[in-house]
Amino acid sequence: MQYTKLILFLLFILSLVCPVDGQSAAKEKIAIQLKWFHQFQFAGYYAAKEKGFFSQEGLDVELRAFDFKKDPIQDVASGKVQYGIADTGLLLSHLNGQPVVLVSQIFQHSPLILVTMKDSGLRTPFDLKGKKLMTYLEGRGDAALRAMVNH
Numbered sequence: 001m002q003y004t005k006l007i008l009f010l011l012f013i014l015s016l017v018c019p020v021d022g023q024s025a026a027k028e029k030i031a032i033q034l035k036w037f038h039q040f041q042f043a044g045y046y047a048a049k050e051k052g053f054f055s056q057e058g059l060d061v062e063l064r065a066f067d068f069k070k071d072p073i074q075d076v077a078s079g080k081v082q083y084g085i086a087d088t089g090l091l092l093s094h095l096n097g098q099p100v101v102l103v104s105q106i107f108q109h110s111p112l113i114l115v116t117m118k119d120s121g122l123r124t125p126f127d128l129k130g131k132k133l134m135t136y137l138e139g140r141g142d143a144a145l146r147a148m149v150n151h
Helices: 002-017 040-050 072-077 089-095 143-150
Strands: 028-033 059-064
Touching: 028 072, 040 059, 072 089, 089 143
Parallel strands: 028 059
Antiparallel strands: none
């Protein structure tokens, strides 16, 4: 009888100390560097965090907003974050020997657009040959545009 009570008592104590499900276990902390400020384009990440999908997989995810002083690709390569959302600059970084890989393709087609004045005479990308182009972010996200106008 005493032996049974001791076993039950030890099982009770064990149940208090040991986690029963993944929710109680320590979560792996990861950071995702966004390629722009918090906005709708990252809704899937916000929803996954809010609905607990990351947590169910044992992840404690921090979504970091864009900062003009940071580059998501460099932040991943240097180990400052585990994941980054980038654009075609990833291709250039990889070709330049950065230890980065594409995990998931978000867009099936480039969201890049070119805007000109109606009276500019530019109708196709071929009309850009020999023209000066202005881009943003020190050329990090314009690899597709550069390839298009240079070849």
